[in-house]
Amino acid sequence: MDRKGGPGHTVLLALVLAVPVVKVAYTAGEGGAVREVFSGMELSNWPDVLVGMVLTNALFGAVLGVVLSRVLFAACAARGAVPGGTGPAASARRLALSLVNPLAVGAIIACLFGPWWGLGTFLVAVALRQGIVVEYRTGRRGHHHRHAEAARPGPWVRRWVAAEQWAALALTVVVLPVLAFAAAVDGRAWTTVVRCEVTDVAGTRTDRLIELGRKGNGVVGWNLASHQVSNGTGCEKTEELVVRDPLWRS
Numbered sequence: 123m124d125r126k127g128g129p130g131h132t133v134l135l136a137l138v139l140a141v142p143v144v145k146v147a148y149t150a151g152e153g154g155a156v157r158e159v160f161s162g163m164e165l166s167n168w169p170d171v172l173v174g175m176v177l178t179n180a181l182f183g184a185v186l187g188v189v190l191s192r193v194l195f196a197a198c199a200a201r202g203a204v205p206g207g208t209g210p211a212a213s214a215r216r217l218a219l220s221l222v223n224p225l226a227v228g229a230i231i232a233c234l235f236g237p238w239w240g241l242g243t244f245l246v247a248v249a250l251r252q253g254i255v256v257e258y259r260t261g262r263r264g265h266h267h268r269h270a271e272a273a274r275p276g277p278w279v280r281r282w283v284a285a286e287q288w289a290a291l292a293l294t295v296v297v298l299p300v301l302a303f304a305a306a307v308d309g310r311a312w313t314t315v316v317r318c319e320v321t322d323v324a325g326t327r328t329d330r331l332i333e334l335g336r337k338g339n340g341v342v343g344w345n346l347a348s349h350q351v352s353n354g355t356g357c358e359k360t361e362e363l364v365v366r367d368p369l370w371r372s
Contacts, residue, residue, distance in 0.1 A: 130193035130294045137302050142171035145306040149365060150332070150344050159344050162351040163334040174312030175305045178363060180235040182301045184243040187227040189294050191247040195223055196254055224248045250293070253286035307369035315363055316341055318354025330360065 146159050163170065176183040224247035232240020314333045318341055319326055331343025331354050345352040346365055 129291060130189055130196070133294055133299060134189065134193065137299065138169070138172060141175070141302045141306050142168055142312075144303060145171050145175060145312055148307045148369065149309065149311060151349060155344075155349065158351050159332075159334065162342055162344065167335075171312045175302075177234060178310060178312070179301075179305045179308075180231075180239050182305045183234065184231050184239055184246075185293065185298050185301055187231055187243050188247045188250060189298050191223045191227045192250050192254075192290055192294075195220070195251045220251055221248065224251070250286060250290045253283040253290075309366040309368040310363045311365050315346075315360050315365065316343065316354065316357040317360055318343070318352075318357040320345065320348075320352045320354050322348075322352070329354070330365075331357070332365065 143156060147156050150156065150159050160168070176186060224244045227247055228240040228244030230240075231243040311332045316331050316333050317328055318331050320329045320331075329345050329347045329352065331341060331345055331352060333341050333343045334351070335342045337353065340353055340355040341357045342351060342353055344350075
């Protein structure tokens with residue numbers, strides 16, 4: 123399952139495909155608005171919406187980082203990345219392998235949202251992968267059983283591994299999707315909101331645009347006043363990302 127794709131792989135793929143569309147649909151409008159926004163930003167920039175949601179929502183970013191860390195570690199473990207052996211050197215290799223990815227994820231979250239968010243993400247990511255290490259090391263998981271290490275673990279180890287697996291499953295299939303869709307309908311723009319001079323047949327006025335791309339010295343963005351893609355010049359960044367009320371207040 124780790125090699126071919128378990129619940130984490132399925133959930134992540136579904137979120138990558140669905141959440142950006144839901145975010146644009148709620149923020150800009152359904153139907154034609156979604157098509158115009160994605161045409162204005164080009165479909166190759168589809169992941170930019172998801173990245174923008176991560177950069178503006180600390181809890182969603184942290185949970186997504188933990189789930190990604192665990193899924194990648196399980197995939198690597200299924201290919202034999204967990205070192206065998208029972209000596210100090212093997213234990214040190216396993217410890218280093220189980221820490222390097224959580225350290226990277228924690229560092230990223232710390233840079234984005236502060237040290238406490240980074241520390242919390244690191245600790246949860248570490249805690250939710252130790253069960254994988256135990257199961258592969260003891261031969262209870264995977265096809266290649268190491269007879270020297272395949273001894274049945276003690277009762278408390280089995281209970282701890284089971285609790286870790288249930289916690290990881292709940293985080294992956296319940297908590298992450300709920301946070302993703304809550305972030306998609308929170309009424310905040312996924313990228314910078316700018317105030318620009320917009321010229322059309324009605325004249326020139328100042329409007330707020332959700333920036334979709336840069337063209338020369340101007341901005342291509344979703345016009346929050348006219349509900350269409352507009353070209354803006356003389357743009358100034360605004361600090362406010364909220365463009366409408368969240369769904370739960372509508």
